[in-house]
Amino acid sequence: MSLFTPFFDKLKSHNYSIITAVVIGILTALYLLIIVPNNEIKEDANNLAVFKGIEVQLKGFFDDKLKEISSGKRDSIIADHHPELRNNLVFIDKIEIINLKRLDSVRKKLQLTRKIVFKKMGSPEIYAAVTDTVQFDLDEFIKRLDNSSNFKSFFICPVNAGSKGECLAKDILISQNISLNDEDSLRIKNRNSGFIAFEKSNKRYYTGQIKIPDSSFTLFVAAGISSSYFKSNVQFIKPNLLIFSLLLLGVLFLSICFIKPIVSSDKERLSQMDLITVAFSIGALISLFVIYGMVGYWQKSITNRNKSDLKQLVEHIDNSFKGQIDTLQNLKKMLVEIDTSDSNSPFKELHIENDSEVSLIDGQDVADSSSISQERKPKVNFFKKNVRPIQIRYLDSYFWMDKDGLLTTSFTKDNINFARKYNDRNYFKLLQNKEIDTILTGVFSRESNQYQWIYAQKDTKKNEAEGSEKTAIKGIAFREYFSKQIQLPPDTDYMLVDSEGFVLMQNNPDKNLYQNVLSGSHNNLVLACILAGCNIENFRMDYQGNSYQVFAKRLSISADLPVYILGMRNLSYLDYLSLFTFNNAFLITILYGFSIVLLILLYSSLFYNGRLSLFSKHHFYHLFPDSSRKEEYQNMFTANIICFLAVVVVFFFSSPITVLYFCLLIGINMTFVHVVLLNIRSNKLESPFIKLYVLVFLLGIVLPLLLLYNDLMYLSFILVIGSHIGLILYYRNWRTWDTDSSAEIINAVAKNQGVQRKVYLKFLTSGLLNYFVLFPFILVCAFYSNEINDYARYYCSSSQSGSTAANHKVINTYGCDCRSMWAFDLSKNNEGVIHKLNFGFQLPTMSEVNKFKLKQLYKNSYIKTNTVFFSNGLHIFYFFLCFTLIVILAYSMLNYYCQRFFFFDLMQASYEGYYPGKKNPYSNDYVFIAMVNDEDIKNMIQKDLNKKDEIDSIWPDRSVVLEDVFKSDVYNEISFDLKMEFILNSNLRNFDKIYSEIWDSIPTKEMQNVLYDFAQDHFLNYKNKNILMQLMDLGLIDHDKLTGRLKVMSYSFRVYLLSKSLKDPEFVKQFVDESKNGTFDRFKLPILIVAISLLVLLMYLNKDSYEKVLILGSSIGSALLLLNKFLDFGKAD
Known part of the structure; x- marks a missing residue:
């Protein structure tokens, strides 16, 4: 025999476990080598999409600072150097950057030097060129970004061609939340575009070069994200998939308990503890399905209620928007233009008169006409019907532009500082397309945090003298008012986007500007299909790292380029709540x-x-x-x-x-x-x-x-x-x-x-x-x-009541328009029982994870569970169908396993008298519950059928029998345990030889093993049923006359069998050895390896979610193992 033979024999006995471990190792390697890098590529693509939005924002920020000319700046330019610019026929043709530099060591204060080029109408020559400086703080831009994205580190410097591609430290415009080592590396890598991860850095950077509009300047921009955040997103598993994985993992763990009575070989032993474990596991399995089903049911119900909310929101925006544009278009047909003092000015003032009230349309309240002098009020009545002030209150202007983008007519109170070209505007460029006649688009002012909408159309103007026509653009500039009417609950948003996915407007201007929903929601085919014209309303979208439920609708405004309304609800809270x-x-x-x-x-x-x-x-x-x-x-x-x-x-x-x-x-x-x-x-x-x-x-x-x-x-x-x-x-x-x-x-x-x-x-x-x-x-x-x-109470609280103008509320999911419903409450004050029922688990709230408390449920409850359950008849049907299936599953599993543990068929056969085939003379037919009643204890004394004398012959000096001792002890001075010892010693002493003969008469070793196993706790492996029937034929196992359960023929014979552990240790050792390394033992370890590997993987991928779950789960597992050990102490009971 080889020296390594025992080693290989040992390996052979664990071949299933070894193969499983190897497979798990291969799968882990594939995950680390293929799936993780692929997830990193996807996460980088998502972050780069967000970074591209930041680049566009920065361009827009510099464009705003470049082209902003306030009234004070205008007056200063005219007064100091160029009084000739007062001519209203002079306009700004172009503004370009000459120089850009930082002013202080903080690196956020910048100075922009610009050249403003003026031309005169009808002349291609430059009329004047003014050099001007603008100072601004980049912190305005950074703060906006910091609140709207996960990028927290920023680096901006000009690209200097004369410094060998390296950005000089003195030229850095901003460096925020960046270490010195990373800063030096970024200065060297300033030509890079994409992502960079430096060694020993806790940041991952996304970089790019931005050409500042109307200038020769190029900036290198880097935005950094925490490496830990990046890794957590790479490892992130979607909550629904994670919950399903946990369901399968739970079933896998519980299957270890279920398969033992099924797959175990006939040599393996089953005990009472196996039965209790199976029964408990059946309950755990059913509860697992119930919890999974109820989480899914609540998710589906909330999703449907979200859909109702978002549909209501989107339709309100659509109707309000369409009504506002229709009103403004009808109003324009009834306008009266009044010349100002300068008859040559192309700019007009607009007054309206309605029922002797005159108002000025300038973005102020149209009902307020006190500032208008009586001399300036025109006596023209042009209204043929009344128009609600709310419809025109947010009108900024009606405008007309020539083919070069010059605003030549604007009916407003004040002109536009300097007349200027708007040929760089998106709507101007689009309307140059021959196939486009009408367009609706949004413009955002970062200074005022307000959106302005432009509804523009192509127009023509005839030149009577020349007999020709000039193409132009006419339009309406207005601010929508539906946002003032809507009161949104937490985590609810809306966006208006164009067909290319660019965000024209959203409810929160503080969020990331110049977003593109398509690039922000990487690889979202449903959204792309909707923007291409598909009629899909309700869908789920991942956008900038968050999950949203979206209801989409095309804005019902006549325009050649469609605008879509997206009603959105952040599902991150719902997902984490489901997982929790x-x-x-x-x-x-x-x-x-x-x-x-x-x-x-x-x-x-x-x-x-x-x-x-x-x-x-x-x-x-x-x-x-x-x-x-x-x-x-x-x-x-x-x-x-x-x-x-x-x-x-x-x-x-x-x-x-x-x-x-x-x-x-x-x-x-x-x-x-x-x-x-x-x-x-x-x-x-x-x-x-x-x-x-x-x-x-x-x-x-x-x-x-x-x-x-x-x-x-x-x-x-x-x-x-x-x-x-x-x-x-x-x-x-x-x-x-x-x-x-x-x-x-x-x-x-x-x-x-x-x-x-x-x-x-x-x-x-x-x-x-x-x-x-x-x-x-x-x-x-x-x-x-x-x-x-809790959400409904947050929304309905007085501090969250919002604007008094808000009259449209979208809260179907979170309540009933703040109309509370009475709910019976067991607590009277804020320190009531609900506060004390604190399980100490983790629960996500609107913005962070806090300790969960079963809080006091106020009598004013905004939504009750019956509201959710009875909201859909089909859901009720599915609910009762699933409940019926759960009941059937529980009954079927209990029936199956009880048959395997209790042998109902043999119990009934024995009750009918088929067993025993041969009654053993030493069987005890007394009905008793062992170790409970005094009468039962007396009946446990075995009688010798061959002797009439009840006195113990081995001890002739005893004058009384054991029964008389018990009968005389009326005050129970002899303890219960001592009485049991008397009985056991007497039975073993007097009948040891007879019981040994019965034991030796058992035909086979297998029958002896089965009888010894049955004597432990009256439970037996179902696969030994044939041997059990043979033992019943021999009369060694019969049924209890009271309970009907199978038992050893007498209690004293069972005690004899249990004493084998002392009298015949070789037999017991052989019995224990035979029960090892069976089929179940070979399957159990591989299943445990797979289950534990999956559990460790899930916990590794979701560390934060499982920190306290792991602690609690370990505590429960330890307690169950401890209970198992305690129960093992009672094996001889």
Whole structure:
């Protein structure tokens, strides 16, 4: 044999795990080598698209500073040097930059030297050239960017051709939030375009060169983004995909518990703990599906309500915009032009008269005419119908431009400082196209933070003298007024964009200007299709790193180039809320189930005080099938259904927080009822157990709710647990048979009419629904409803009431136009119970992640869950369909696994008398619950069928038998444990030889192993069913006359089998060795490797989201493992 043979044998036994680890390693390498670099390319493309918007903004910023001529500047130029420029026939032909430099060491104050070229109408020669300086602060530009993008570092310097391509330090215009090392590197790399990542730098830079309009200057611009932010975006998984991945991961983990009873080989052992784990896992799986379905249901419902909101918003903008333009066009037909004092001036003043009121159209309130002198008021009545002042209040001017872009007519109060050409304007360039006659476009003033709209058309002007026509442009310049009428809830925006995706207007001017939605939403095919003319209204869009739900509509204005309205709602909050809800609702549900298990142990320990240890496996026996408890199962099934419906009723008529606490009370009280009713053997409790239910209802529900209503939460919990303990101390006296135990036993056995599988499974399923369907359902609704109502309260608060002119509100998702609905509340003040129910998890708010609190739900609730559930009939149908499928799944899984653990078919065959094939003379037919009743303990004493003398022959000096010792101990001075020791020692001493003969007579080693395995806890691998049938034929395993469950022929023989661990260690060692390295063991480790690898990957990719989830999950896992260890202490029970 080779030296390495043991090593290779060991590897061979773990070949599945090794192959799995290799596959995981290959997939990880592919992820790191292919997917991560591809994500980096996509993220760079997204950031570059945003950076291109910054470049356009900077061009516009310099263009504004270059061409801005205020009234004061105009007067200064005329007074100081050029009085001839007063001639209104002189206009600005061109403005260009001569020099650009910084003024101070802060590097933000700049001075721009410009040359203003004047010409005179009708002459191509330069009339005058004025050199002027403009000082401005780049901080205006940087602050705007800092608020609207994720770029926080900026570097700008001129490109100097004479310095070998390197930007000199003295020429740097701005360097903000950039280290000295990065600054030096950027000066050297100032010819670069694209992205740069320097070594040992915590920034990633995007760079480009910008040609300043009307100048020979080129600037190098770099914008930096945090490397950690970049990496987090590269690793980011969309919340919906992440939630689905977590669902699959949860199923994968739970599958480890499910597959053991199915795939394990016949040598592998199954125990009571496996059954409990499977039952708990079924509940966890169902809760996982419920939570996933409810998160999806809420997301879908909110999406539909968002669609309603956004559609209402878009249609309001469309109607308002169209109405304003129609009014202004009709108004223009009724205008009267009044010449000013200079008859040669091409500029006019416009007055309107309506019912003896004269107003000046100059952007001010048209109803205010006090500033107009009576002499200047024209006595012309040109209105044929009234026009609402609101329609013309935001009119700036009607204008007419010649073919060169010179504004030759403008009906305004004041002319435009200096007349100038507008041939650089986008609408002017577009109207030079022969195919375009009408255009609508937006212009933004960065100085006033206001949008101006231009509605322009081609026009012609006849020259009567020459008999020719000149092409020109006529139009209306106005400011929209619909934005003053709209009150938007949080995270709701709108944009008006052209067919190329450029943003013409948006509701928040402080956001990034000169945006292009197509480039900002990288690879968004739906948006591109809409802008190309497709009729798609509702869609989801990723824009500048955020997810938006968008409702799109083409503006119904007659124009050759379409303008689209995009109503947008930021879904980042909803996505993070969904992820938070899914993670924590599942963990809280698992914690809730774990708490129920601990309550069972606590209540059962009190019920069997002095009889069973705290972690004895007998505490779960009452949950196993009992053929004599059909009436109790039916009764508790009805009680479970009533409780389920009661919670549902409270859910639809109260606040989710109230019903959550109510659901907790129901769960705790029903756990108590199950423990008590399924452990009582006395006939004192007769159907329908009205007394017990009334006591539980009053002490466990009504009084705690009253205490809670009076803000006494801790006292209410103490009352619940205290009342249960008091009732247990009372009812535990009913665990024994009455005085005439024989009659009671006969009556109890008579109730066993065969296997009651359907009734038992209905009871088990209904209990599982209360714990693992109803509770997570309520919990998810509590999370969503509370957060939506928080938004509604923020929106409806007095501080957020907005402008008094706002009369259009878009809040269908977040409330009902601030019309509150009454909600029953268990808390009276701000320090009430809801504040104290703080689970300490992470929850995203509008702008940051804060600690989650189940806050006080005000009586003024703006949206209730029934508003969401009853909003769509089809959704209600799907909801009930899914609920039905969940019930079927729970029932089917319980039915399948209970059959594998309890052998219902063999139980029924034994009940019918088919088994045992041969009755063993030493089998014990006494009906008892082991280690519970004194009478049962006495019946555990094995009788020797071959001896009539009851005195122990081995000890002839004893004058009394063991039964007489127990009977004489009326004060129970001999402890329960000592009595058990007496019995076990007596049975083993007197019948060891007989039991050894029975053991040796078992035909095969496999049958001995199966019998020893069954003796551990009366559970067996389903694949050993044939051997189990052989043992039943031999009479070594029969059924309990009371419960119907399979058991060893006598308790004393079972104790003999368990003593093998002391008497025959070789057999036990061989038994343990055979149970190792089975099929399940080979599959378990690979599944764990895959599941843990996926979990680690998801947590690595979403570190922030899972920091506290990991802590809580680890705590729950550790607690479950600890419980498992404790339960292992009771293997000999």
